[in-house]
Amino acid sequence: MPRFDLPPADLERYSPDVREPDDFDEFWTSTIADARREDAAPQVERVETPLTLVEVFDVTFAGFGGEPVKAWLTRPAGIDAALPAVVEYNGYGGGRGLPGERLGWAAAGYAHLFMDTRGQGSMWGSGGDTPDPHGAGPAASGFMTRGIEDPADYYYRRVFTDAVRAIDAMRALPGVDAERVAVCGGSQGGGIALAAAGLSDGLVATMPDVPFLCHFERAVGLTDADPYQEVVRYLSVHRGADERVFQTLSYFDGANMARRANAAALFSVALMDTVCPPSTVYAAYNRYAGPKQIEVYTHNNHEGGQAYQWTAQARFLAELI
Numbered sequence: 645m646p647r648f649d650l651p652p653a654d655l656e657r658y659s660p661d662v663r664e665p666d667d668f669d670e671f672w673t674s675t676i677a678d679a680r681r682e683d684a685a686p687q688v689e690r691v692e693t694p695l696t697l698v699e700v701f702d703v704t705f706a707g708f709g710g711e712p713v714k715a716w717l718t719r720p721a722g723i724d725a726a727l728p729a730v731v732e733y734n735g736y737g738g739g740r741g742l743p744g745e746r747l748g749w750a751a752a753g754y755a756h757l758f759m760d761t762r763g764q765g766s767m768w769g770s771g772g773d774t775p776d777p778h779g780a781g782p783a784a785s786g787f788m789t790r791g792i793e794d795p796a797d798y799y800y801r802r803v804f805t806d807a808v809r810a811i812d813a814m815r816a817l818p819g820v821d822a823e824r825v826a827v828c829g830g831s832q833g834g835g836i837a838l839a840a841a842g843l844s845d846g847l848v849a850t851m852p853d854v855p856f857l858c859h860f861e862r863a864v865g866l867t868d869a870d871p872y873q874e875v876v877r878y879l880s881v882h883r884g885a886d887e888r889v890f891q892t893l894s895y896f897d898g899a900n901m902a903r904r905a906n907a908a909a910l911f912s913v914a915l916m917d918t919v920c921p922p923s924t925v926y927a928a929y930n931r932y933a934g935p936k937q938i939e940v941y942t943h944n945n946h947e948g949g950q951a952y953q954w955t956a957q958a959r960f961l962a963e964l965i
Contacts (some may be wrong), residue, residue, distance in 0.1 A: 682710030739765020739772020842901030858898035
């Protein structure tokens, strides 16, 4: 795939005006406050696995509306000290999978919470365990258009709230240093990590890897790849709904979340990425309010840096912590 977006030099200074509603902060302050009123302690149960150097726990915490959200907690075995922690969010369509599938952060000495994404888990991987008990009205296939004509009903309102509550849950777990919590994720997980960073206080780092859910209006008009094409298909049927749809999406745009995030950030971008076009990543990166750096994968599509990027993240976080 040849490069199809802006030249690299233009990307580095690309900082467009992005639609932002006047009540953005009020909307999210109210949403998160409502969720935190459901202040049930996380439920934690150890899981038996063949692994001997890490311990795995099945965690259930209260997410949006107090609804139960599942996660795996993985940590080095035999260490009682309060560990620095990483909360990770998943890519589009995947679930939390099986216990012990993700070992890198625990092997590096962190407590690692891997959040299930409500309603997802049946497109790839080993499955998910968290339902999304909400109706959505008319929607195209996938998750992008569920409730898309009203921000109060939009699917990602629930997911982003779950993401903030996952941080709250991690901080409440025994053996976790609540002052040293970072968030990360790839693609959809990167977009969720940006939202979590913009909506949470006191994080030490956020690491959005080829993030999705950024600069929606450009993305929808630029790429013919899913998941952004779900919005195109919806609008091709619901003619005239453009203004309502893009106004809803503006409450969830990673470029707007980035303006409110101040933790140290390590982004990544792939310059041949047809799923999350590089200009949409830079739209968030160049508006990010905290200290930041970005890894650029010049000849990669949406796979980005993969193991190279995880190694960069581990070194970045070790220097901070």
